[in-house]
Amino acid sequence: MLQLAEHLEAWAGPSNGRQAVAETVFALARASAELAELVAEGPLAGELGQVVGASDDGDGQKALDLRANDLFLRHLHHAPVAAVASEEMPAPVALRGAAPVAVAMDPLDGSNNIEINGPLGTLFSLLPSERHDDPALPFTAAGDRQLAAGCVLYGPHTVLMLTLGAGVQIFTLDRRNREFRLTRAAVRMPEARREYAINASNARHWSLPVRAFVEECVAGSAGPRGTDYNMRWLGCVAADAYRVLLRGGIYLYPGDARPGYGRGRLRLAYEANPIAFLMDQAGGTATDGFVPILEIAPQTLHQRVPLIFGSRDKVARVVSLHLDGVPAAGQRPLFGARGLFRS
Structure with a gap:
């Protein structure tokens, strides 16, 4: 099965812009693989569902929310990313000011499911960063400016739904080596489902x-x-x-x-x-x-x-x-x- 790294390399080719997107997606995937291991540990990793702060929705910010946010930031520090915006942070954080990509993310979706062993996820959006004097500016762009987007589901197995603007591919995490492998290509949504x-x-x-x-x-x-x-x-x-x-x-x-x-x-x-x-x-x-x-x-x-x-x-x-x-x-x-x- 094709590895995510191979898919990204083939898509990026010699284009510097595409290579920056590919490197950023790969960094997010590596972070997701690490988070999948933490999620799988459940209570063995500590009180992941403990409320440690306030949130706008009234449910409270969970310990795993913060750990996931820190984990993704750590991986994105090594990618060509100018700024990161996260649900867990009040304002964007500047990383590499002259980099061409900005990342908006929800590092942990569904945190109310932590204590019941229900599904959790990660969502991310890649946007162009064209001006480097304001880290918040890329996040004012409409969604049709996205360079790539993805959604990770942490369930019985971990999957990455990814679009680079040319269809949707689904990759499944091979836990033995933390590699995502292509398992569904060119996904098309059925129309008649009731x-x-x-x-x-x-x-x-x-x-x-x-x-x-x-x-x-x-x-x-x-x-x-x-x-x-x-x-x-x-x-x-x-x-x-x-x-x-x-x-x-x-x-x-x-x-x-x-x-x-x-x-x-x-x-x-x-x-x-x-x-x-x-x-x-x-x-x-x-x-x-x-x-x-x-x-x-x-x-x-x-x-x-x-x-x-x-x-x-x-x-x-x-x-x-x-x-x-x-x-x-x-x-x-x-x-x-x-x-x-x-x-």
């Missing part, structure tokens, strides 16, 4: 378009979609992204009426953008409900965004409900005040 993922405990807070789409799915073969659906929710967007890439369907983390959640929970620069790039390159798409995620330029580093991604047909239905204002939803019993999900 699955959706959303945290239904927030149903009473959803906007009408989101509620309407979910009720269409819940209604199954008796409803307007004419077929039964299954719901999935893994508590780790990296895990859900992997499932959607392989199986199709749709994932929704919309904005809702809860205080502080009007623009959702996930962060644009280092969660939504890399996932959107992967989805787009695999034949799917991602939106905030109105416009493609890749067209949104972050106004602040930790800006939140509603995130809906998956098969194009299902995402298009959610967008149409938003844009049309669900004009007939309140006229049908399924979607009215006596519908499945009441306000």
